[in-house]
Amino acid sequence: MTRDAFEALERLAGGLGTAFLALAALVSWVLVGAACAVGVGLLLLPAMLALTRAVAERERGRLNRWGLEVVSPYPLGEAPVGWTARLRAARADPATLRDLSWLAVHGTVGLFLGLIAVILPMITLREATFPLWWRLLPPDMWVTSFGVPVTTWPAMLAVALGAVIVQVIVIVLGPRMARSQARSGIRLLGPHPSIDLSQRVARLTATRAGALRAHAAELRRIERSLHDGAQNRLVAVVVMVAAVRRALARDPALVELALDRAQSAAEQALAELRGVVRGILPPILEDRGLDGALSALAAGSAVPCGLAVGELGQLPLSAETTAYFTVAEALTNVAKHSGAQRAHVTLSRDGDLLRVVVTDDGMGGAVEGGGGTGLAGIRRRVEAHDGVVTLTSPQGGPTRIEVELPCGS
The missing domain is CATH 1.10.287 (Helix Hairpins)
Known part of the structure; x- marks a missing residue:
């Protein structure tokens, strides 16, 4: 969980940077729109379109670095020459409106999520440690970060406890916040379905x-x-x-x-x-469901294995079978090649996406085609269901296999 929390914080902080750029571009559009009302801002429209595209391309690059494939919808080649030609091309391209919609969403919602992720931990750290040094301050500075005066030990301890609780909530919700921040870019910055399939x-x-x-x-x-x-x-x-x-x-x-x-x-x-x-088709899936089948796999693993299964709801049999064989193959690889002392399997569902994560504390260095067929078999089985496999295994470990499977009905 700690690794996921830090990764989510890194993603949210990176998204905060592009959110500030999106907000600046959004404000610029408002100013140029106001100037267009008197005819002055019309000359700035091509420059604003270029600015919007540049900010959107920066977000596409950020999402791609995190393994979220977002292809630029703009064709390669020379851009139209001339003010009229550029405006006509932008008006005919659905990507222009999608980029503007992304600016509005990311410059507001994305900015809000990024600020929460970056600022709230600093505030809660101050509040949580306040009882250690508040007596060193003058009495007129015995206030919380929100300006609430605190003059007694019980009140101070309550503030510190509340800060710890808020920080735990932020850590738990961090990965979901990161996905929410990236969702607008994934949906709006890729090619329109009617343009490029x-x-x-x-x-x-x-x-x-x-x-x-x-x-x-x-x-x-x-x-x-x-x-x-x-x-x-x-x-x-x-x-x-x-x-x-x-x-x-x-x-x-x-x-x-x-x-x-x-x-x-x-x-x-x-x-x-x-x-x-x-x-x-393992009969245990029919008898005990995916949770019970994975419990049996974890209990029978040659390497001690922990298991955490969230609320999965009703899953298609194909998704259950693929998840089961993914975990079975991954644990077999851990036992044969990793030299790990401990492994852990996590299953969670986010909407129509089933996420399976298998980690171990072994020596790392796992690569597809490195002498075995296990990882390649996992990828073939997962991609046959339009899923995504992400392998992270630096030398020295740890190794992490993350599988995302569509599980909509």
């Missing part, structure tokens, strides 16, 4: 191709498991039953031994069939 089509083509490859590989795995395992066992059962028939006619004393061998082969075949079925 090429990247989306390319991504869907790639993920569907990956899904087909994963499906074919899974079919081959099932075929091998059935052919090399259960089928051979069942053939052995048939042979042994035939031997029992012959023993009944020639040597009844051998019947019991042959039946024992046939029963053993049948039990092994049944066990292998159950293993194949579990590889397709």
Whole structure:
């Protein structure tokens, strides 16, 4: 939680910078709009459009650095020349109105969230430590940051306790505030759906191709498991039953031994069939749900594993299955390669997004294609459901795998 809180604070502080720029651009638009009423500000419109685009591009870059893909909607090439041509091009481009809408939202709501994240911790730190040094101040300065006078120890301790509670609330809500601050940029700064669907089509083509490859590989795995395992066992059962028939006619004393061998082969075949079925869709998901299935995975992990599952609501079976196999593969990788002493799995849901985070305190340095197929398999399975995988594993650790899965009905 501490890592998430610091990351959220860093994101909110970065968003505060672009929010100030958005507010400045918004105020400039108001002034230019007022000047246009008397005809003076018309010459400044191209410059304001360029300023708006520059601020929006800065926010796109910030979001991209955090792994949130926001593609610029503006085509590459030379810009129109001349005042009239530039205004006509801006008016015909839906991105212009979307950028202006983003300025209004980010310059107000984004600024408010950023100020809360940056200023409130400083205020609460002062209030929480006030009982340690308030007696060193003159009596006329015995006031809180909000100007409320405090003259007694009980009142001072109540102020300090309230500051600690507020700070805990900010830490808990920090990641959600960061996502709220970025939401307007994600929704408004990308290409309009009616203008550029090429990247989306390319991504869907790639993920569907990956899904087909994963499906074919899974079919081959099932075929091998059935052919090399259960089928051979069942053939052995048939042979042994035939031997029992012959023993009944020639040597009844051998019947019991042959039946024992046939029963053993049948039990092994049944066990292998159950293993194949579990590889397709684990029965524990049907019996105990995703929470119970992950509890069983964490309890059976070779590395001690903690589990935190938030309120998930009703999830599609495909999302549950993908989350289950993601955690199972990730914990297998932790046990085999990380040298970790501890792992932790966190599941949470934010609207139509299921977030799965697996962390460990191992030696780090995990990379896709680094000698194993586990991470690549996770990515193929997740991207087949239009999900996103983010791997963070610096040398020395820790390793963090974050998966975001669409889970809307």
